[in-house]
Amino acid sequence: MNLLLFISVVCVVALAIAGLFARQVLRAETGNVKMADVAAAIREGAEAFLKRQYSTIAILAIVVAILLFGAYMISGNLEIAWHTAVAFLLGAFLSSLSGIIGMWISVRANLRSAAAATKNAGKSVVLALRGGAVSGLTIVSLSLLGVSLIFYAFGADPQTTPFLIVGFAFGASFIALFAQLGGGIYTKAADVGADLVGKVEAGIPEDDPRNPAVIADLVGDNVGDCAGRGADLFESTAAENIGAMILGVALFPVFGLNGILFPLVMGAFGLIATIVGIFFVTEKLADNEDPMKALYRGFFVTAILSAIFLYATTVWLLNNIWFFYAGLVGIALSIVFVYLTLYYTDHKYRPVKSIAEASKTGPGTNIISGFAVGLETTAISAVAIGVALIVSFKLGELSGVSNGGLYGTAVATVGMLSTCAYILAMDTFGPIVDNAGGIVEMSGESEETQKRISRLDAAGNTTKALTKGYAVGSAALAAFLLFSAYMGEVSNLTHKAFVSVNLALVPVFVGALLGAMLVFLFASLAIRAVGETAQYIIQDVRRQFKDKGILEGTVKPDYASCVDITTKGALKNMILPGFIAIAVPVFVGFALKYEAMAGFLMVATITGVLMALVLNNSGGAWDNAKKYIESGALGGKGSEAHKAAVVGDTVGDPFKDTAGPSLHVLIKLLATLTLVLAPLFI
């Protein structure tokens, strides 16, 4: 119990520090009236969306909680019924709460970061990163705190309680699904809609205040990247912790409660490492160097500190050095994924260059080569994940602990996610400076300020891409963990030493086929939802442009109308993919039973991870190929190559910001859902 107390104290301290960061951000200068006006419009739009989105999700969550309760009641498990329903609601509530807090600060930090940029870049970087850190620390703290509290509340029996709290992870997944889908659809529909009518039809530049969809576009950056990714990684943390705890149950005879609480303790240390890392990004240094260098420094401080803490924790709680090595594998994998993403999406390397080169022969070849690059990224990524799993398993076995192999992979996952809060801070840095850029542009600041902020904006794009790489890598490990936990739970329920699945059984093959199919169909629906929502915006902007005063700049466009239409459209269009994501696994589980479900889960996880890599990285590569050409290469802006590259960027938008990130969430959702419903699939 002392461990639980320790974790809770660290979380509360981290929350307090998040509060201090928030106060620091709020007290910073807010610039001139024009800036404040733009920021107010963004803030109102974002808050209106969030309010409506979470009202919708809350109703859905309550319905699901009742269904869960009912399903277990019918099968005669009153105890599981209420535990699961309560855990589900708590997970959903805390995930929503951390999303709301993150958004609340980021739509305020954008203005402060913009105002700071009128003077110097360093201040702007620090404000944006600390704004992001509020998100990062809140999300990870609330996730850890939630798991700890519910574990304690449900009796803290090391051998049964971990199974009772899986509902918490499912609740978090459920919120993440809709937050990411809704946010992802919103952000890209607004982006595509604003571009197609603004840039293409009316010929006005990006972020031009005459474009009625411009505020919706800026709101989108927040609801997609900030709230969406936040919910994604809240879910990862919750799912990883609970998955690792379940695997810890198998080692109870060796490690006792220590083995079960190890992931939570290490998560708490990760918070401390993150806080230190954040302080290493100082105004003075950041003012005179590449902003990426400043952010990387903080990241490496966090990673090195995490490694040291990892050593301490494994020695303290597990008293076995091999698990420290296994955890290092996870930290190494997080660094590998960051650099892999960089290689595939930075214009300095072969992939983006080849896409830019292919743009010379038109949009067709641009698309072909970008898609080929996206597919190719799966190769090294899959090998890296495979090597990490095998090595950490081997290290777990070398520990001499019987059945230590799987626990080795669990510790690797814990290691990978120990830097999560810092990564989240870097991620949220992205939309904050992106917004700051928009505010500076729309309020017509000086050339110098615009240049300063655009350097930060470029860094923000990089951090967004990197965190997506990290998110998918950690999703893969977390999903494997949950998959193992599912197999463990099924073993428990069927009273077999281990569950072996006869792959030659037709239902297993069909389950597996449907698992892969769900990934493809879900991606299709998510992509299409963006197109449909964008159509609403296009129509509204066209309607507004009929008033000639808007394009002449004499009449202020009705931003709120676009924001409102995008909100309604995104919420409407998230329902179908969200429904499919839940209905298909439930159907497979009930119709084809637990063995087929194992096939379903394994194949959906694998296909989902690879497809997410394809979508994220092709999208990122197209985006940067365009930016590379815009920087003057291959004819620069306005050339035929540039036109072709713009097409690639448009295609990549829903890939990388809607479908790809939604797939991260999907694979974890499937795992937590099956974990929760497993007793009903036997």
Next chain:
Amino acid sequence: MNLLLFISVVCVVALAIAGLFARQVLRAETGNVKMADVAAAIREGAEAFLKRQYSTIAILAIVVAILLFGAYMISGNLEIAWHTAVAFLLGAFLSSLSGIIGMWISVRANLRSAAAATKNAGKSVVLALRGGAVSGLTIVSLSLLGVSLIFYAFGADPQTTPFLIVGFAFGASFIALFAQLGGGIYTKAADVGADLVGKVEAGIPEDDPRNPAVIADLVGDNVGDCAGRGADLFESTAAENIGAMILGVALFPVFGLNGILFPLVMGAFGLIATIVGIFFVTEKLADNEDPMKALYRGFFVTAILSAIFLYATTVWLLNNIWFFYAGLVGIALSIVFVYLTLYYTDHKYRPVKSIAEASKTGPGTNIISGFAVGLETTAISAVAIGVALIVSFKLGELSGVSNGGLYGTAVATVGMLSTCAYILAMDTFGPIVDNAGGIVEMSGESEETQKRISRLDAAGNTTKALTKGYAVGSAALAAFLLFSAYMGEVSNLTHKAFVSVNLALVPVFVGALLGAMLVFLFASLAIRAVGETAQYIIQDVRRQFKDKGILEGTVKPDYASCVDITTKGALKNMILPGFIAIAVPVFVGFALKYEAMAGFLMVATITGVLMALVLNNSGGAWDNAKKYIESGALGGKGSEAHKAAVVGDTVGDPFKDTAGPSLHVLIKLLATLTLVLAPLFI
């Protein structure tokens, strides 16, 4: 043994009829000198490619045969060693032979079909279909004959020989891999190269004789669609027969040799049904109706006859009506796949219409909506495959035969492939009339002839799309069959009642991950190979265009140079994806062993089928969206929507004609390869 004699006689008769069809085609009129000139150029180009391609493949095949022999020798299995090597070489030889015969006739039938079209359409349809039938009948007959002969030669022991002949299917797969890769890269590189310099840069129409790459483009239709798909379905037939025979071994106590030879007998009946079906497409009827209607009539006659033969064969050999029902499921699935493909790629239905509609807002939205459609096609297809497997399994169980379930799925596959020869005839009809169209265009025939042939050309495009749907559906069933055969063989080798794979084992998960990764990487390499080869052609055409006489029409371009460059490029660029396709499974098998291999195979199969559907159908839908706009919809040719749709078509080309079909081959190759190497993975 009487059954083997029966099969052999039917095959010989079918070969004789193919000979008669060939004679009929060769005796038809060859039109004027201009036409003959163009046709001669195509013929020479195709034959030069084939010669060089098969020389390369022959060397590779001999190397592989030696490696196979060596690997088994080292493991001390002299008997398996020489049986496998010999079977491998025979499979490879017969697959190559049937490919060569098919090509030989199709590069002659094109001219005759073109000449006939100057008078009436009916004659042209009949000649093209009979030319195609030469391919279809030869491929299926040689495949059946080869399996029968080698089964007989290797001792015809019902319980051991089926395992000794798996090398035959691997040989067929090996040839198919390179035939489809090389042909697919050739055809699309020539197409894309010709279009990009001819249409886009020089502004001359498609199939214009001034374009130096135009002959290479016409050659491509033959080597890709005709030789490639032929090798694909030769492999399907061989693999399906051998897979079903292996499953038949398990039922030896019930059915004896009958159960093992059942698939071959049914294959022979399928040949008879096809021959009858071909005769139902008559000149007189085809002259006055939509060519698709004529072709469909032949298909339905073949399908109905196959169903009747299926009834007779199940009663005769198995004496159990339930297997007849299982076979009907397979025939039904083939029809479902044909109509599904039609729905997703015909402009009359929602998917293609939505792509055309999306073209109005530019190439970006065209690509997004086409890709979404491609992803969506996996949904109903996967459900259809899943239902077919479950239902046929259930019917097999209902037969009362113990372990009859899996055999039910085998009979379904046999049913699906019974119409294979007719489907192949329809498929080869495509490149023949496509070529005929090119010949008519290049030799400047009358408007009326051009109109007549373009209607046939449109029908050919439809048949090509439909056969791809059929090919992927049958590949899915065949791959499941082979997967089951692998599990059966492993059971045999490990002396377990059934092999259950512990899905929670890390190597199984990693194997599965690498299986899905291979599919993505292979698709990437195939797509990129097209781009690279196209670059060579573009450079050559640009070089030739420096001579102004060519564009003015006064100097004849050097067609042979383009043909030669495309040939070299395609052969060079097929090596890397081909190597990866073989190296990855061999590595996984040896490094991670047979359980991991089961995971690898299952996931690669599933992901491969779905990815092939995405690539084939998105490509087909883009193509037809463009054609729909060209027919006058949404502004017609030259409109902005048309320009956008052209981009989609360019992207779709390597998807649907290179990567997609190569994936069909890949999944069967993986299955036959693991089946052959299984004893080494234990």
